Amino acid sequence: MNDLGKQLERLQKVIARSGIASRRHAEKLIIDGLVKVNGQVVTELGTKVKDTDLIEVEGRKIFPSEKKRFVYYLLNKPEGVITSASDxxxxxxxxxxxxxxxxxxxxPVGRLDFDTRGLLLLTNDGELTYRLTHPSYQVxxxxxxxxNGFISDQAxxxxxxxxxxxxxxxxxxxxLQVKRIKKGDCLSIVExxxxxxxxxxxxxxxxxVGYPIFYLERIAFGPLRIDNKLKPGEFRPLNTAEVKALKREVGLV
Structure with a gap:
């Protein structure tokens, strides 16, 4: 393969790496006709681009060779908040x-329901987001x-x-864990x-199985666990070891 061939990358992957959108969202933008390459609208997901191509996503210009500073945050999502960039x-x-x-x-990396709290990752690393949320990686x-009540072994x-x-x-x-607690009402805590x-x-x-949930919290995602020092609504950056562990989980290191 010549040098030019080695430079070719899928368009959605380049967009994700730029931080403009996750890879899945990038694919939707392409299909919807919102992406141009060298001034031409592209709607084919298999399109490959070179380092020298000019890409426009909803009018924003990016270059395949452009290096992006990625950031990673762990948020303790409270209940009553939408897992989205806008609503x-x-x-x-x-x-x-x-x-x-x-x-x-x-x-956000994936979703937590409106009435669910707990660990949520936030980043501009589109490729990592794609892998962490894709079913094939089984994160x-x-x-x-x-x-309410004591959950049965059958359930x-x-x-x-x-x-x-x-x-x-x-x-x-x-x-992972089951606790049956008799404290006023009967409760079960299940991990x-x-x-x-x-x-x-x-x-x-x-x-x-007949046991509606009245409290739900995500306490771990891949190698990360919820930071008990973070109150609901608070967040912190991931450290280098945590980022590396996430990337290792999905084959990026």
Whole structure:
């Protein structure tokens, strides 16, 4: 292969590396006709570009050879906040929580439901975001769940075996810890690990076995655990070791 061939990269990967959008969002922008290469609209996801090409994404210019300073933050997301960069209903988003202190254009890695709290990553590293959220990499997410009543062993076994939900069969979950507490009302605290990311999946899994959730918190994502020093709504940058561990998780180092 000649030197020119070695420089070719997929368009969506270049856009993601620039920090303008995650790779999945970059693919949507291309399909929607919002990306130009050397002045021409491109809608084919397989398009490859050279270092010398000029790319425009919704009017913003980037170059394939441009080096981007990536930033990585761990947010303790509170309940009642949207996991999005913006919201048409003008509700508070996770980006609103960090906007005054972070100058880079960052985006959330995956989603946490409106009424779920806990660990959420924010970054402008599109390639890492793509890999951490793509099903093929099977990145594990661990949640702490609180339920009314004492959950049965039969229900736990169903979770561990996999359940049929309306959007298909879930992969087997790992049950890390179960506490049954008699303190006034009977409560169960369960720590559960999954690697999928279907909409409201954990809540729907517990509803399917007869135990609706009234408290849900994500406490781990891949190699990272929630920082107990962070109050809901607070965030901090990841250290070098944490970033490296995330990249190792998805084969980037």
């Amino acid at each position: 048409p209903e003008r509700r508070m988003t996770v980006i609103d929580l960090v906007r005054s202190k972070v100058k880079e254009r960052i985006f 594990e997410k661990t949640y702490r769940v609180i339920l 736990l076994n169903k979770l561990k075996d996999g359940l049929i939900l309306k959007d298909g069969l879930t992969s087997p979950a790992k049950i 559960i690990t999954i690697h999928e990311g279907k909409n409201r999946q954990v809540r729907r899994m517990f509803e399917a």
